Amino acid sequence: MTSDHDAQHFVAPREEIPLLPADPLNVEATHRSLWADAWWKLRRRPLFIISSLMILMIIVVVLFPGLFTQTPPNENCHLANSAGPPVPGHPLGFTFQGCDVYSRIIHGTQASVAVGLLSVSGVLVIGVTFGAVSGYYGGWIDAVLARLSDIFFALPLVLGALVVAQLPPVRENKSVWTVALVISLLGWPQMARITRGAVLEVSNAEFVTAAKSLGVSKFGTLARHVLPNCMAPVVVLAPLELGTFIVTEATLSFLGIGLPQSVMSWGQDIAAAQHLVRTDPMILIYPAVALSITVLSFIMLGDALRDAFHPNSRRRSRKR
Amino acid sequence: MIRYLLRRLLQTIPVLIGTTLLVYYMVFALPGDPIAALFRDKQPPQSVIDDLRNQYHLDEPFWIQYGAFLVNLLTLNLGNDFTQQPVASTLARIFPVTAMLAVEALIIQAVFGVTFGLIAGLRRGRVFDSTVLVVSLIVIAIPTFVLGFVFQLVFGVRLGWAKPTVGANADWAALVLPATVLGLASFAYVLRLTRASVIENKKADYVLTASAKGLSGPRLVLTHILRNSMIPVVTYLGANLGSLMGGAVVIEGIFNVPGVGNKLYQAVLRGEGPTVVIIVSVLVLVFVVANLLVDLLYAWLDPRIRYDK
Numbered sequence: 001m002t003s004d005h006d007a008q009h010f011v012a013p014r015e016e017i018p019l020l021p022a023d024p025l026n027v028e029a030t031h032r033s034l035w036a037d038a039w040w041k042l043r044r045r046p047l048f049i050i051s052s053l054m055i056l057m058i059i060v061v062v063l064f065p066g067l068f069t070q071t072p073p074n075e076n077c078h079l080a081n082s083a084g085p086p087v088p089g090h091p092l093g094f095t096f097q098g099c100d101v102y103s104r105i106i107h108g109t110q111a112s113v114a115v116g117l118l119s120v121s122g123v124l125v126i127g128v129t130f131g132a133v134s135g136y137y138g139g140w141i142d143a144v145l146a147r148l149s150d151i152f153f154a155l156p157l158v159l160g161a162l163v164v165a166q167l168p169p170v171r172e173n174k175s176v177w178t179v180a181l182v183i184s185l186l187g188w189p190q191m192a193r194i195t196r197g198a199v200l201e202v203s204n205a206e207f208v209t210a211a212k213s214l215g216v217s218k219f220g221t222l223a224r225h226v227l228p229n230c231m232a233p234v235v236v237l238a239p240l241e242l243g244t245f246i247v248t249e250a251t252l253s254f255l256g257i258g259l260p261q262s263v264m265s266w267g268q269d270i271a272a273a274q275h276l277v278r279t280d281p282m283i284l285i286y287p288a289v290a291l292s293i294t295v296l297s298f299i300m301l302g303d304a305l306r307d308a309f310h311p312n313s314r315r316r317s318r319k320r
Numbered sequence: 321m322i323r324y325l326l327r328r329l330l331q332t333i334p335v336l337i338g339t340t341l342l343v344y345y346m347v348f349a350l351p352g353d354p355i356a357a358l359f360r361d362k363q364p365p366q367s368v369i370d371d372l373r374n375q376y377h378l379d380e381p382f383w384i385q386y387g388a389f390l391v392n393l394l395t396l397n398l399g400n401d402f403t404q405q406p407v408a409s410t411l412a413r414i415f416p417v418t419a420m421l422a423v424e425a426l427i428i429q430a431v432f433g434v435t436f437g438l439i440a441g442l443r444r445g446r447v448f449d450s451t452v453l454v455v456s457l458i459v460i461a462i463p464t465f466v467l468g469f470v471f472q473l474v475f476g477v478r479l480g481w482a483k484p485t486v487g488a489n490a491d492w493a494a495l496v497l498p499a500t501v502l503g504l505a506s507f508a509y510v511l512r513l514t515r516a517s518v519i520e521n522k523k524a525d526y527v528l529t530a531s532a533k534g535l536s537g538p539r540l541v542l543t544h545i546l547r548n549s550m551i552p553v554v555t556y557l558g559a560n561l562g563s564l565m566g567g568a569v570v571i572e573g574i575f576n577v578p579g580v581g582n583k584l585y586q587a588v589l590r591g592e593g594p595t596v597v598i599i600v601s602v603l604v605l606v607f608v609v610a611n612l613l614v615d616l617l618y619a620w621l622d623p624r625i626r627y628d629k
Contacts (some may be wrong), residue, residue: 147335147338154607156603157563158566159565162588285470290463
């Protein structure tokens with residue numbers, strides 16, 4: 001692509017004008033990789049800067065909840081305060097059980113973000129492995145894995161999770177880990193399809209043929225040359241799925257099949273506040289806002305990454 | 321065309337078998353007695369237990385159980401659920417309600433998503449475009465059930481524009497509020513896909529040709545830009561039917577819609593294995609058929625696509 005484009009500018013009638021690039025072009029400049037180019041573009045995008053700052057903030061909340069609130073989330077809950085309005089020291093009021101809403105939101109961040117991160121890690125492991133193997137080896141492996149991903153794709157995530165979460169081994173050991181396991185077991189096909197597509201595209205590249213002809217083993221070529229070059233769509237999809245999975249956890253907890261009561265999470269708090277929605281809607285709205293802001297920041301990051309990696313926007317910006 | 325259709329139909333068979341097998345296996349073969357789960361701490365008479373075990377072949381090996389289930393499913397002999405209600409008549413009663421809800425949601429998200437996406441794509445970078453993009457991001461980030469509660473509270477209770485809950489008599493008008501909530505979740509994706517696709521097609525050669533020939537206005541926009549931009553959108557709408565059905569479980573609960581999602585949720589909580597398996601199988605069947613229809617739509621949207629090689 002690059003060479004074609006440069007050639008267009010260099011080809012000019014020789015007798016009329018000397019052979020010069022039409023655009024001012026720094027020929028000495030070092031070549032930037034796809035990643036460096038994406039990073040160079042990302043640093044200048046407000047969407048990326050805002051979403052990174054928001055995610056940084058969320059990480060700080062996850063690691064040091066004590067920085068944001070001194071009120072313990074589950075102690076000093078007095079039923080006299082049940083669904084009470086905000087008072088000094090308790091900026092967002094009290095839950096039905098008389099606990100501090102703000103403190104519960106701050107401490108609930110950990111579980112929600114942990115489920116999201118663990119689910120995405122699971123999906124990355126399953127999806128990238130299956131996608132890479134089926135795209136690279138092809139043949140019957142591809143056929144089997146494609147049918148397998150069709151099967152899981154045809155089973156909507158929430159419906160499947162509803163069934164899996166009711167199984168006795170899962171139901172009796174509800175935790176952050178089981179919820180993440182259920183989500184990753186059902187949520188991988190999208191990642192697998194994207195990886196497979198990228199691997200198919202890269203497999204025919206010249207550097208892959210070169211690696212093969214130099215005697216690198218088939219698996220070595222896949223691991224060292226093909227996979228690192230198909231990471232762009234994976235990196236774009238990962239934060240988007242992270243956001244989706246945080247919502248899924250909240251949905252499952254809302255249905256009563258997600259995290260156990262003992263784990264504080266936004267989904268739990270929203271579910272616990274649902275019968276108060278007509279009288280004290282804000283108890284439900286506050287954790288929902290926290291959830292939405294978190295999801296929003298990951299989706300924005302995914303959006304910014306997509307713009308930076310997308311080949312079309314690359315071409316457009318170079319022409320300009 | 322016929323050959324393509326046949327091949328696609330054949331391809332759906334392993335998917336259907338695989339999905340039902342997966343769900344059936346999880347419900348019936350993993351540890352835990354479904355009969356015991358049904359009665360919880362109550363002790364039914366032994367004759368009732370034997371009857372139920374016999375009816376669902378629970379004492380037979382797994383493959384015979386599954387085979388009997390598959391035969392019954394294909395012959396539409398769905399049997400009775402654990403409370404001795406015929407599953408087929410229950411489904412016949414509740415399925416149209418969910419179908420109505422899903423179709424209404426699909427129409428809402430398609431009409432609004434495509435319209436806003438088209439306008440945003442044609443006026444790229446203007447105020448409308450940026451506003452719509454920001455709003456769509458926010459809509460994506462809000463979970464469906466929160467949206468459900470907020471809409472119920474604002475439009476149902478406070479403003480009184482619609483009934484806050486649907487109840488027994490579900491018709492098109494009564495389902496507007498839940499369908500809007502259900503459609504809104506995916507509306508944002510439809511909008512963004514349409515916008516991206518329109519932006520790409522605006523510069524396509526055939527659009528330049530058409531406008532060079534003097535074509536402009538609605539005909540250029542609708543038949544040359546929009547129609548060619550529909551393929552990713554229609555693909556998404558087909559694939560999205562799955563999340564619509566998942567969302568239906570949540571939304572039907574909030575708005576008290578007597579539909580499949582509500583029934584499925586209750587069946588899962590009660591441990592009614594056979595009902596769960598049948599409902600999920602039917603939903604998967606609908607999903608697979610819908611995506612087949614989407615594939616057939618491609619040729620109509622883009623005449624360059626031919627199914628016979």
